[in-house]
Amino acid sequence: MIVEFDSVRKSYGKVDALKDASLRVPQGAIMGLIGPNGAGKTTSMLIITALLGRDGGRVRIGGIDPQRDPLAVRRHVGYMPDFFGVYEGLRATEYLEFFAATQKIRPVARPAVVADLLALVDLQDKADADVNTLSRGMKQRLSLARALIHDPELLVLDEPASGLDPRARVQLRELISELNRMGRTIIISSHILSELEGLCSHLAVVDHGQIRAMGDIDEVRSTMFGRQRVKLRVVGDAIQAAESVLRGHDSVAELEVFRDSIGFALHGGEQESAALVAELVGAGVGVGEWRLDGAGLEELFLELTEDMAVTSNGAAEVANSALPAEVAPDVNVEPTEEGAE
């Protein structure tokens, strides 16, 4: 695990941003952090990047405690906040060279590193452009290049697609996938959940400062909804045998039988799913297709926020209004349009 959170607590005055939050991010994963405003996503990210201290609990980033050795943690972590800090009159190359210097990259190595990164984010032709003149999408890519300047193992991206047009989103998404293929672990938060769909291998649902669900996406869906929608296509004329097996199974409900397929709700996760497939095969049913039609992230998110609205009413609003002013002094977190986490 590259990130380990155990019962982490963090509060801003009377507002608890994290309450015994526990999180695990496996090496090589793309972990999506989703949750409503004020849930604790940005706070978690700031703790991971050693920009914010915790009040209690245990945190290890690559085995290092960020509170004890923040500089060591920052060597392994690249952070792209949800804003683009810019210096007046700097060209893209100079911008990256400056941050290369802040990461203690040797002067002789800087030009090559900067050139490689500009190529990676497809900004070679903008190397001499004033940073201020770049489009938002280009700035995001440049910001990503900045986060990568010291070749970190872990990338933490806070709302990277925010404010981008569809084309720029696609480019950024491809870039993130490419970085993951290159071996980097990526933690990404986004309110545009369709962006995370299909991109993330893992998911953590943050709510009221707690990690409500965590794991690979199917596991989380299963945890959140307690069931998955499955479509089974049967080979040959074993549809009745398949129906019989499914009807006799406690974890199966809502059967819809078609000519050569059956749709049903399966309670449980991967293990239940695997056991059921084995049972069907054992009963002589030829399984032509076994497709999990899990709930989309949008649906998950809505379910979560609806639940929160019902159960806690004003609490989220308190969190939203109280946090930015308290967080900002420490780490200069500017409130986003939706409010800081």
Added chain:
Amino acid sequence: MNPVARRELQERFRTIRSPLVLSVWVLAAGVVTFLAFVVASNSASNQLDNVSATGLGSVAAASSIGRFVLHSLLLGMIVAILFVVPGQAAVAVVGERERQTLQLLQVSQLSAGRIIIGKLWSALAYISLLLIATTPLLVIPVLLGGVTIGNVLAGLGMVAVTAVMVGAVSLWVSARSSSMQGAVLGAYVWTVAIVVGAMGLLIAEFFLLEPDDTGSARIVAGMERDEGRELYSTWINPIIGMVDASADATDFRTQIVTSPYRVLQGPLVTRQGFNPSDLSRLEIRDFDQFGGFERGFGAAPVITSQTRANVEPIRGAIWPRTLLFQAGLTLLALWSAQRIIQVPRAPSRGLFRRRRAHAS
């Protein structure tokens, strides 16, 4: 080189503003030097019947003019420093906050201390350039005489140390502030508090706390040894530190041209005290001629140049104490500033909970 300082200097010197300000600064310093020379020459002409005459009269006049020019230039420089440095340094950290770049620095391999030192360097590098550009003008008083290279360097050194102190305090204000305006205002308020406050303390200590008659003076073979008294407020005053480093307090009024430092002579001489060391060579009439032992701000016991060589100050120089005070304040301000921007912070505890700066 510190990357923060390098980037700031790169940014600053890329615009036309910097060479313009530099030109205006050098021009202003030249004008001050010229005016000081003219004023001093006129004053010397009035004091001596024939200044242009050869001999000791002209040498004394030239020396006196040299001192006047040096003192005027140094005063002008320290006042300019007090105006320019707070404005430069106050925006350093809060500017990063407003541009949303502070967090990008904090997440890098730069420690909070290196960020603050980089900021101080960049603010002072510019000021240093202005001071260096003025250095040729400071050679003029040396050429006129009456001023040593040591006087010039000591005065310049104290101006530089004051710039560092004011820069550090302004950086601390900047680190605490949430807006540019607030930071600039705060930096000037602190600067005024340090300089004017120290002057106010000196006035209070000199006049209000003056003992009626301490009986400290005693006559030694017809010559009064004046014990004077310690004026602690002189230690914290950057202007007094500079004056003390660049001139002899007993000299100000005995010159043909009165030094602009003259207004500080009273407290400086009172603090210094004097002890006639070679009584055989003292000429008591010199004291009477220049006002004897009257007291007042600028009217303290005065010794003529003829007798000065035979009189030793009782207390040591002020400037080392000022230097220590300024160094202490500088270190404290820098340490506090880096603490403010240091992340992650340990959980706040009770009484030691810090006030936090608020971002906009």
